[in-house]
Amino acid sequence: MKNLIVANWKLNPISQKEAKTLLDKTKRGIKNIKNADVVVCPPFVWLAVAPKRGKGGFIMGAQNCFWEEKGAFTGEISALMLADLKINYVIIGHSERRKYFNETDEQINKKIKKSLSAKLKPILCVGETAEERDSNKRAEVLERQITEDLKGVKKEEMKNIVIAYEPVWAIGTGVTASPEQAKEMHDYIRSLIAERYGKDIADKTIILYGGSCNSKNAKEIFAQEGVDGGLIGGASLIPEEFLAICKAAK
Numbered sequence: 001m002k003n004l005i006v007a008n009w010k011l012n013p014i015s016q017k018e019a020k021t022l023l024d025k026t027k028r029g030i031k032n033i034k035n036a037d038v039v040v041c042p043p044f045v046w047l048a049v050a051p052k053r054g055k056g057g058f059i060m061g062a063q064n065c066f067w068e069e070k071g072a073f074t075g076e077i078s079a080l081m082l083a084d085l086k087i088n089y090v091i092i093g094h095s096e097r098r099k100y101f102n103e104t105d106e107q108i109n110k111k112i113k114k115s116l117s118a119k120l121k122p123i124l125c126v127g128e129t130a131e132e133r134d135s136n137k138r139a140e141v142l143e144r145q146i147t148e149d150l151k152g153v154k155k156e157e158m159k160n161i162v163i164a165y166e167p168v169w170a171i172g173t174g175v176t177a178s179p180e181q182a183k184e185m186h187d188y189i190r191s192l193i194a195e196r197y198g199k200d201i202a203d204k205t206i207i208l209y210g211g212s213c214n215s216k217n218a219k220e221i222f223a224q225e226g227v228d229g230g231l232i233g234g235a236s237l238i239p240e241e242f243l244a245i246c247k248a249a250k
């Protein structure tokens with residue numbers, strides 16, 4: 001399975017000038033990456049200044065979307081608007097959205113379904129907190145998230161869904177899951193997909209690892225069977241670092 005590396009810029013950078021420079025440098029760097037597809041997810045406002053697929057080889061993604069199409073929902077951006085900008089992917093259910101914006105599994109499920117109907121590919125983020133891991137609830141949490149977030153998603157739609165295993169304790173902390181921990185959880189997520197959709201679908205589902213990935217640890221994590229690439233936060237803001245991570249893909 002061809003690996004996927006996704007840059008999640010989060011709330012960065014703060015100026016259009018910096019965004020263009022970062023896009024430019026990233027674009028130049030990933031031009032020669034053949035072993036993985038590379039997706040860049042800048043903040044909404046910088047999506048419009050990014051070169052589209054075909055004009056610079058970028059696959060673009062957004063970091064969130066709303067489940068309603070249009071109307072009186074001040075401050076929201078709909079999946080249809082993203083599709084109109086020719087955006088391909090959208091991150092849904094990131095732990096920062098669950099934590100700071102109180103996103104629930106029910107809302108995440110609505111966003112997933114709306115993204116699919118708008119022909120976007122959702123990147124669904126799941127993962128346990130440190131407390132949940134310490135109290136041995138990691139399997140329970142993942143089972144709940146996969147069940148609730150994918151409720152009603154049909155078998156034929158699964159080819160358009162990417163899952164990102166992002167242990168909350170590893171995001172932005174500098175503490176990465178060990179390759180063994182990542183593998184264990186990826187295998188578990190794949191088994192949950194297999195139970196619901198069959199082994200053939202599970203085997204084809206792209207499952208990314210995210211959480212303090214950098215140029216030093218990426219190769220070992222990506223080398224694990226069942227880890228199909230990464231969702232990269234902080235390190236995606238440093239073009240040389242991001243490029244090295246892309247090169248580390250299988």
Ligand code: PGA
Pocket residue numbers: 008166170171172173210211212213231232233234235
């Ligand atoms: P990080 O973020 O690489 O900065 O830990 C990953 C993410 O939140 O997607």
